[in-house]
Amino acid sequence: MCFFSLIAMSFGIGYADEFHYNNLLIGDRASGMGGAYTAISDDASGLYYNPAGIVYSSGRNLSASVNAYYNLTKTYNNAIGSSDWVRTSSSLLPNYFGIVQPLGKYKFGFSYAVSDSAQEDQDQTFSNPPGMTVGGLPVTQYVINFNNQNATYNVGPSLAAEVTSKLAVGATLYFYQKNNQFILNEIKTTAVNTQYFQNNAYYTREENGIRPMLGVMWSPIDKLSLGVAVSQVYLLSSKTYGQQNLVTSGTATLSQFHVTDKRKYPLQVRAGAAYFATKNWLLSADASYYSKVENPTFGESNVSVTNIALGTEYYLSNAWAFRGGLFTNMANTPAVTTDPNTSPEEHVNIFGGSASISTFTRNTSVTLGASMSSGKGQAHITGGTGIQDLQTQGWTVSLSSTYSY
Amino acid sequence: MRQKILFVFLITVITLSAALAQGEGAVYVQSAKAKVMSAPSFKANVLAETVKGNKLTSLGKTGSWVKVIYGSKEGYISALLVSSSPPMAKQGLISDKDGEISNGVRRRASTFTSAAAARGLTHEDRKRSSTEEEVDYRAVTKMESLTMTADEVTKFAEGGRP
Amino acid sequence: MRGQYSIRWFALVAAVWLAAPGIAQAAEENWRQRTSMGEVVTTTDIAAEIEFGREVAARILGRYSVYDKPALIKYVNLVGLTLAQNTNRPELEFHFTILNTSDINAYAAPGGYVFITKGALGFMKDEAELAGVLAHEIAHVTEKHVVKELAIKGSDDSATSSIARIVGGSSDSARAAFAQAVDKAVGMLFKDGYKREDEAQADKTAVAVSALAGYDAGGLARYLERISTIKGSAVEVIDRTHPPFGARIAAIKDMMSAEGLGSVEGRKSKERFVEAMKDLK
Numbered sequence: 076m077c078f079f080s081l082i083a084m085s086f087g088i089g090y091a092d093e094f095h096y097n098n099l100l101i102g103d104r105a106s107g108m109g110g111a112y113t114a115i116s117d118d119a120s121g122l123y124y125n126p127a128g129i130v131y132s133s134g135r136n137l138s139a140s141v142n143a144y145y146n147l148t149k150t151y152n153n154a155i156g157s158s159d160w161v162r163t164s165s166s167l168l169p170n171y172f173g174i175v176q177p178l179g180k181y182k183f184g185f186s187y188a189v190s191d192s193a194q195e196d197q198d199q200t201f202s203n204p205p206g207m208t209v210g211g212l213p214v215t216q217y218v219i220n221f222n223n224q225n226a227t228y229n230v231g232p233s234l235a236a237e238v239t240s241k242l243a244v245g246a247t248l249y250f251y252q253k254n255n256q257f258i259l260n261e262i263k264t265t266a267v268n269t270q271y272f273q274n275n276a277y278y279t280r281e282e283n284g285i286r287p288m289l290g291v292m293w294s295p296i297d298k299l300s301l302g303v304a305v306s307q308v309y310l311l312s313s314k315t316y317g318q319q320n321l322v323t324s325g326t327a328t329l330s331q332f333h334v335t336d337k338r339k340y341p342l343q344v345r346a347g348a349a350y351f352a353t354k355n356w357l358l359s360a361d362a363s364y365y366s367k368v369e370n371p372t373f374g375e376s377n378v379s380v381t382n383i384a385l386g387t388e389y390y391l392s393n394a395w396a397f398r399g400g401l402f403t404n405m406a407n408t409p410a411v412t413t414d415p416n417t418s419p420e421e422h423v424n425i426f427g428g429s430a431s432i433s434t435f436t437r438n439t440s441v442t443l444g445a446s447m448s449s450g451k452g453q454a455h456i457t458g459g460t461g462i463q464d465l466q467t468q469g470w471t472v473s474l475s476s477t478y479s480y
Numbered sequence: 481m482r483q484k485i486l487f488v489f490l491i492t493v494i495t496l497s498a499a500l501a502q503g504e505g506a507v508y509v510q511s512a513k514a515k516v517m518s519a520p521s522f523k524a525n526v527l528a529e530t531v532k533g534n535k536l537t538s539l540g541k542t543g544s545w546v547k548v549i550y551g552s553k554e555g556y557i558s559a560l561l562v563s564s565s566p567p568m569a570k571q572g573l574i575s576d577k578d579g580e581i582s583n584g585v586r587r588r589a590s591t592f593t594s595a596a597a598a599r600g601l602t603h604e605d606r607k608r609s610s611t612e613e614e615v616d617y618r619a620v621t622k623m624e625s626l627t628m629t630a631d632e633v634t635k636f637a638e639g640g641r642p
Numbered sequence: 643m644r645g646q647y648s649i650r651w652f653a654l655v656a657a658v659w660l661a662a663p664g665i666a667q668a669a670e671e672n673w674r675q676r677t678s679m680g681e682v683v684t685t686t687d688i689a690a691e692i693e694f695g696r697e698v699a700a701r702i703l704g705r706y707s708v709y710d711k712p713a714l715i716k717y718v719n720l721v722g723l724t725l726a727q728n729t730n731r732p733e734l735e736f737h738f739t740i741l742n743t744s745d746i747n748a749y750a751a752p753g754g755y756v757f758i759t760k761g762a763l764g765f766m767k768d769e770a771e772l773a774g775v776l777a778h779e780i781a782h783v784t785e786k787h788v789v790k791e792l793a794i795k796g797s798d799d800s801a802t803s804s805i806a807r808i809v810g811g812s813s814d815s816a817r818a819a820f821a822q823a824v825d826k827a828v829g830m831l832f833k834d835g836y837k838r839e840d841e842a843q844a845d846k847t848a849v850a851v852s853a854l855a856g857y858d859a860g861g862l863a864r865y866l867e868r869i870s871t872i873k874g875s876a877v878e879v880i881d882r883t884h885p886p887f888g889a890r891i892a893a894i895k896d897m898m899s900a901e902g903l904g905s906v907e908g909r910k911s912k913e914r915f916v917e918a919m920k921d922l923k
Binding site for chain 3: 510511512513514515521522523532544558560561562563565567568569570571614615616617619620622623624626627628630632633634636637639641642
């Protein structure tokens with residue numbers, strides 16, 4: 076039983092970017108380093124990557140992403156006749172806040188992270204789209220507008236302890252919430268007034284759960300740090316509601332569904348290595364593995380994904396540092412096929428790079444960062460058997476700050 | 481195409497950082513005068529004598545000596561005489577303990593250190609807080625009042641009479 | 643296939659990454675610590691150090707009176723300042739004075755206050771020995787031994803800013819912390835002594851600074867040898883607060899031969915010294 080095909084009509088439109096796990100880079104230092112932070116994690120932004128690392132933070136600190144702007148553009152080639160269809164989503168929000176506090180022999184932390192966020196508003200009109208008909212008549216005008224919002228929140232405490240001088244462990248217990256809302260209107264008109272098609276669909280999903288994370292950090296030799304963090308989302312409640320009103324030439328069909336099935340999330344394992352070459356220079360590499368997961372109620376069948384990231388941080392002086400990184404954001408969908416019933420909507424592997432520059436005073440740092448990503452792949456968004464080439468381009472700009480006190 | 485350019489840019493930047501990180505730095509002479517030796521030893525020949533404030537390119541440390549480039553030559557200078565920041569001017573106390581705001585004070589983010597450093601504790605406060613011993617500030621002031629000019633010291637160092 | 647191209651680029655970058663470093667620095671204690679502004683010393687830090695040292699100096703002068711012979715004090719200052727000119731802390735103004743006691747010792751407070759006892763002067767034979775002892779005390783100041791020892795770890799790893807914090811604070815807890823810190827510093831001088839490594843560093847630095855200032859580098863060792871044979875109350879404090887003389891002398895001699903200082907000529911200025919010591923009764 077696949078409810079979602081009801082909504083995906085002329086265009087099988089997905090709900091923001093469900094098809095990748097690494098959509099937003101988070102954290103003052105980490106986002107400049109491509110997210111390769113699991114073996115570093117030694118400040119307030121480390122709470123999200125590997126809570127064990129905060130054992131190595133100096134004292135109390137507080138880190139906040141003041142503002143981040145994300146923008147993603149997807150271009151489906153030849154989706155409407157020979158025209159491309161372009162979708163843009165963007166988001167402007169403070170996406171991270173973390174605080175670390177020593178507590179006796181332990182370090183306590185609290186953080187809030189928005190790991191995914193997108194807002195899409197589309198409003199397009201196509202005249203005489205080729206191949207589109209209603210009741211045998213060619214469509215003279217096709218209007219599509221939709222609004223799609225999704226956000227994923229993680230908020231919760233962390234605790235870390237040093238086991239030996241070379242080994243630390245930590246845990247974070249996030250409360251997880253994912254909200255999704257999708258509103259779609261499609262209207263197809265023909266030369267004859269009474270022959271038209273209209274689709275009004277509304278869909279919302281709210282998921283609440285927990286996301287426990289366990290982390291370990293080990294330095295086998297001086298200057299080398301290895302880190303592993305494991306986490307998984309377990310939903311405690313889920314409410315999915317959809318409603319669709321289809322009108323074809325005067326005949327209306329209203330359908331609704333209300334599902335409380337909870338999706339299964341993949342197990343996430345992040346492993347990283349960092350080499351603290353000098354006081355001025357740091358190199359790190361991360362690999363993140365997400366297990367495969369099936370949610371047949373929701374028509375999802377995701378493959379396992381491994382993303383890698385490489386990062387570097389270089390201090391030009393006591394007061395300035397520069398960071399750079401590379402990352403992947405691989406598709407969690409299998410390859411696109413020509414079968415409209417079983418093909419995933421898209422399969423795009425995205426690669427990106429990031430850079431940031433920070434300026435420091437004794438107790439604070441302010442960072443300006445940017446990243447760019449692009450991907451090429453395929454999509455199957457029309458009802459028929461056609462496969463479209465899909466390109467994605469994303470960029471982000473962020474401003475963040477860390478304060479020690 | 482854009483993807484390629486992005487990667488090339490990032491690779492260049494990252495390998496540049498690698499090159500820059502290879503240990504070159506600058507050191508500044510802190511002592512009034514400092515000898516640049518031909519080898520890392522007190523027994524070596526003196527190549528030159530440099531003065532306070534001079535910036536030298538450092539090629540790394542060997543024991544208690546720093547290898548530097550002086551003019552066109554490579555030499556060694558004692559690590560005790562140099563530092564990685566330029567020499568600071570002679571410093572006095574936070575003058576007028578009850579109120580003046582000294583220069584670097586407002587720059588600090590931490591509330592206790594900055595503004596409070598200006599307000600400071602008065603001597604009476606500190607005396608009250610000392611639980612044990614006798615203190616003699618007049619003697620300290622007298623000790624501070626004896627100053628010599630750099631010339632006097634230099635003449636003495638060269639063997640003159642005190 | 644375009645996807646493959648991207649992967650190849652990625653692999654290239656990764657290879658460059660792994661090949662790039664040719665790092666040649668010795669392992670450091672805290673290798674996780676990044677360069678930070680916390681290491682930068684500001685004028686406020688220096689002022690706080692001097693303010694704190696002044697308090698310690700006041701306590702020292704509360705315990706002992708000054709041996710008030712202006713010409714002799716001036717002489718000691720000239721020797722001391724000659725040495726101070728050969729250190730890396732030009733921002734400090736060093737002040738020297740003589741304590742009126744037959745105890746054999748010398749003291750230094752942060753910020754540049756150095757004290758030598760009448761008793762110690764009485765056992766010296768030449769200016770190089772005086773220089774050695776003063777240089778040892780100057781080294782405690784330039785290497786910030788007291789400041790670092792009192793660093794209150796926790797919220798900030800920087801030693802200098804924790805001193806600044808307690809000097810500057812005007813709350814009750816800051817007052818108490820300040821008094822405690824001064825007590826601890828005075829305890830280091832009269833009871834517990836500095837850390838062994840700090841004493842060793844002070845001895846080595848003293849020999850090097852004496853040599854850099856043109857003095858005979860063996861002065862300190864000679865003086866220590868002479869006073870190591872003394873017993874009684876005059877050496878009570880120095881015995882309690884310093885490592886045994888034998889170990890100190892051996893370490894100094896090792897350092898001198900390693901640095902080739904045994905064969906370097908240096909000033910002893912014996913005549914000038916004897917002339918000045920005429921004031922010592």
